[in-house]
Amino acid sequence: xxxxxxxxxxxxxxxxxxxxxxxxxxxxxxxxxxxxxxxxxxxxxxxxxxxxxxxxxxxxxxxxxxxxxxxxxxxxxxxxxxxxxxxxxxxxxxxxxxxxxxxxxxxxxxxxxxxxxxxxxxxxxxxxxxxxxxxxxxxxxxxxxxxxxxxxxxxxxxxxxxxxxxxxxxxxxxxxxxxxxxxxxxxxxxxxxxxxxxxxxxxxxxxxxxxxxxxxxxxxxxxxxxxxxxxxxxxxxxxxxxxxxxxxxxxxxxxxxxxxxxxxxxxxxxxxxxxxxxxxxxxxxxxxxxxxxxxxxxxxxxxxxxxxxxxxxxxxxxxxxxxxxxxxxxxxxxxxxxxxxxxxxxxxxxx
Amino acid sequence: xxxxxxxxxxxxxxxxxxxxxxxxxxxxxxxxxxxxxxxxxxxxxxxxxxxxxxxxxxxxxxxxxxxxxxxxxxxxxxxxxxxxxxxxxxxxxxxxxxxxxxxxxxxxxxxxxxxxxxxxxxxxxxxxxxxxxxxxxxxxxxxxxxxxxxxxxxxxxxxxxxxxxxxxxxxxxxxxxxxxxxxxxxxxxx
Numbered sequence: 336x337x338x339x340x341x342x343x344x345x346x347x348x349x350x351x352x353x354x355x356x357x358x359x360x361x362x363x364x365x366x367x368x369x370x371x372x373x374x375x376x377x378x379x380x381x382x383x384x385x386x387x388x389x390x391x392x393x394x395x396x397x398x399x400x401x402x403x404x405x406x407x408x409x410x411x412x413x414x415x416x417x418x419x420x421x422x423x424x425x426x427x428x429x430x431x432x433x434x435x436x437x438x439x440x441x442x443x444x445x446x447x448x449x450x451x452x453x454x455x456x457x458x459x460x461x462x463x464x465x466x467x468x469x470x471x472x473x474x475x476x477x478x479x480x481x482x483x484x485x486x487x488x489x490x491x492x493x494x495x496x497x498x499x500x501x502x503x504x505x506x507x508x509x510x511x512x513x514x515x516x517x518x519x520x521x522x523x524x525x526x527x528x529x530x531x532x533x534x535x536x537x538x539x540x541x542x543x544x545x546x547x548x549x550x551x552x553x554x555x556x557x558x559x560x561x562x563x564x565x566x567x568x569x570x571x572x573x574x575x576x577x578x579x580x581x582x583x584x585x586x587x588x589x590x591x592x593x594x595x596x597x598x599x600x601x602x603x604x605x606x607x608x609x610x611x612x613x614x615x616x617x618x619x620x621x622x623x624x625x626x627x628x629x630x631x632x633x634x635x636x637x638x639x640x641x642x643x644x645x646x647x648x649x650x651x652x653x654x655x656x657x658x659x660x661x662x663x664x665x666x667x668x669x670x671x672x673x674x675x676x677x678x679x680x681x682x683x684x685x686x
Numbered sequence: 687x688x689x690x691x692x693x694x695x696x697x698x699x700x701x702x703x704x705x706x707x708x709x710x711x712x713x714x715x716x717x718x719x720x721x722x723x724x725x726x727x728x729x730x731x732x733x734x735x736x737x738x739x740x741x742x743x744x745x746x747x748x749x750x751x752x753x754x755x756x757x758x759x760x761x762x763x764x765x766x767x768x769x770x771x772x773x774x775x776x777x778x779x780x781x782x783x784x785x786x787x788x789x790x791x792x793x794x795x796x797x798x799x800x801x802x803x804x805x806x807x808x809x810x811x812x813x814x815x816x817x818x819x820x821x822x823x824x825x826x827x828x829x830x831x832x833x834x835x836x837x838x839x840x841x842x843x844x845x846x847x848x849x850x851x852x853x854x855x856x857x858x859x860x861x862x863x864x865x866x867x868x869x870x871x872x873x874x875x876x
Contacts, residue, residue: 357830359802392801581803583776583793615789617779648785677809678784678819 343441344402351404354388361389361409361571369567370407370425373418377426377496381433393578395514399428401438412568413575414513414591416598418560419497419506426493434492436485483535490539494546503557504547511540513594520586565599573639576608580615588612596628603635607642614649622649640670647682656686708732710742720757721876722847727868739765750853750862752869758846764790767797780844784808784819787839787846791823800833801826813840813847814873824855834859838870849873 354360361367367389375382384403393410400406405428415421431437494507515536551557568575579588592609599605610628613621626649632642647662663679663686673679710716710730715723718740730742730752740754741747755764763775776793779786788805795803803825811820823835834855839848851866853859 353830358826358832359830393796578802580789581792582796583790615786644785648783652781652783674806675785675808675821681810682783 347400347402347441351386351400351402354404354406357390359391361391363389363571366567366571370421373422374405374425374429376500377422378429378433381429385429385432391574391578393575393582395517397424397428399432399437401432401435401441403432405429405432409571409575409578413572413579415510415564416561416595417506418564419502419558420510421564422497422500422502422558423493423507423510426495426497427489428493429496430489430492431485434485434488436482436489487539487542490543491546494543494550498550501556501558503559504550506559508540508544508547511536511543513591515540516594517587517590520584520590572602572604576604579608580611583615585612585616589616592628596631600631601635603632603638603642606632606635607639607645610642610645614645622653625649640666640673643669644673644675644679647679651682651686660686706734708734715872715874718754718756720845720847722754722756723874723876724754724869725872727865727872744862745858750858751851752866753848753850753852755846755848755850758848760844764794764846764848767794770797778846780841782841782846784810784821784839784841787819787841787848788821788837791821791837791848791850795823795825799828801828805837811838812871813838814875816840816875823850823852832856836863836866836870838873847875 367387370389371387374385374387378385386404388404388406389409389412390406391409393413394408395410395414396406396408397411398406405425407425411424412421415424494504497507498504518536579591582588588608589612592605592612595605596602596609606628610625610632613625613628626646629642629645629649632638643662643666645662647659647666650656650662651659660683663683666673667676667679667683670676708731710726710732712726712728714725716726717723726742728744730744731746733741733743733747740756742752742754744750753765758764758778760780761777763772763777766772767775775797776790778790782790785808788808792803792805803823805821805823808819808821811818813819818838818840820836820838823833823837825833825835827833832855833852835850835852837848837850839846841847849870851863851870853862
């Protein structure tokens with residue numbers, strides 16, 4: 336091993352060491368164990384070489400480091416509707432690791448720029464914790480950007496690995512369909528980190544659909560495990576929904592929560608998220624949609640008190656004082672320790 | 687070759703002009719834009735980018751910053767974000783409530799590249815002689831540093847004035863916030 340090659344591995348390990356202590360790593364044992372067991376199921380004999388890090392950040396993304404560290408964003412977990420969908424993403428990332436795609440980029444970086452090209456990698460990966468921020472760091476983007484051929488390889492092999500493990504083939508193209516729908520929410524925006532790294536989305540969706548059609552082959556008993564997946568992520572949904580809303584991308588959030596509420600209309604947090612997304616998007620007619628979604632949330636079991644606040648904010652702006660007053664009073668009653676109670680009390684004096 | 691030299695020189699001068707650093711002395715009110723002034727209380731380094739906002743720092747902008755955003759008009763972002771168009775950042779609207787402004791600040795910071803941006807303790811508070819609002823921030827930098835922030839804002843019928851303080855939650859925030867509170871409390875508008 337050359338000195339530069341040794342330095343490369345040292346940088347990667349340093350990056351992982353920083354990742355381990357990053358403040359936005361989700362350390363919940365059951366959640367980590369659940370994702371890790373899917374990784375092991377897919378990776379087989381390579382299970383022991385892989386380590387999963389769940390990063391609390393709302394962007395849809397996952398990434399594999401050349402030393403076997405796999406990062407999965409909570410924004411990705413929020414978007415998955417069942418275990419099979421997660422398995423296809425993990426299969427894709429495991430392929431990047433096993434086929435040494437990222438390693439090849441790092442070697443190229445060392446050859447062309449020396450180890451200086453890798454300085455900052457540890458910070459970029461561990462601090463940001465996910466590909467999205469890493470690609471925005473000058474010089475690091477090239478290391479983590481896979482070529483189209485590598486993406487096709489990761490798609491095809493990752494698909495096959497997941498299907499061989501019994502996961503329902505149609506869930507692979509389903510991911511691409513809903514992510515493309517989110518990305519099409521506005522015409523001028525930069526693509527999400529995951530899709531930006533994955534050009535020719537339509538082509539790849541078609542390839543995955545073709546593969547799914549062939550793999551399905553009349554067989555029954557494919558694994559989706561929707562209930563199991565929902566049970567594992569349920570304790571985190573409130574936080575992840577709030578994280579999604581902090582992105583400041585309400586157009587995309589509307590598309591996301593429309594999909595999630597369509598699949599699970601009795602989920603109060605998804606309905607609340609949809610209401611918030613409409614309120615923040617604030618297009619013509621969104622006030623009505625927002626109130627309808629908040630009311631749907633309140634009709635579910637264990638609704639978040641913030642749904643009342645949302646109704647209060649929307650109706651106050653619409654000049655519907657009585658409704659706003661009722662909603663703010665309900666919020667104050669149900670969330671007596673809310674940190675914004677002084678502001679709500681002020682609004683009440685204005686109504 | 688002469689033309690290239692001239693171009694490089696003008697580029698350097700331009701860049702330097704965009705980010706000039708000046709010393710702000712205590713003892714007298716200092717204008718921070720749009721007819722708004724504050725009392726500095728202590729010495730500050732003032733960084734004045736080209737886009738209008740005024741930025742102060744004690745220990746360098748990668749440690750602590752105080753942003754003075756004045757006269758933010760309807761349809762405009764709070765401040766520019768490198769590599770993003772205004773339409774992608776999120777913009778201020780004159781009919782926004784304090785909750786909406788808080789959401790806008792959080793969304794803009796996420797787009798700056800900060801993670802886990804959380805706002806809390808939204809409450810009414812005086813802004814000079816006017817009625818404004820305040821809230822606190824917690825967030826993480828790209829390098830994994832835990833940060834805290836504080837925002838004080840005032841919305842007129844058509845514009846927003848917003849002061850924002852950011853510093854690492856370990857040591858710097860607690861050390862600096864008493865002075866920053868005094869600076870924010872000293873605001874005067876013409």
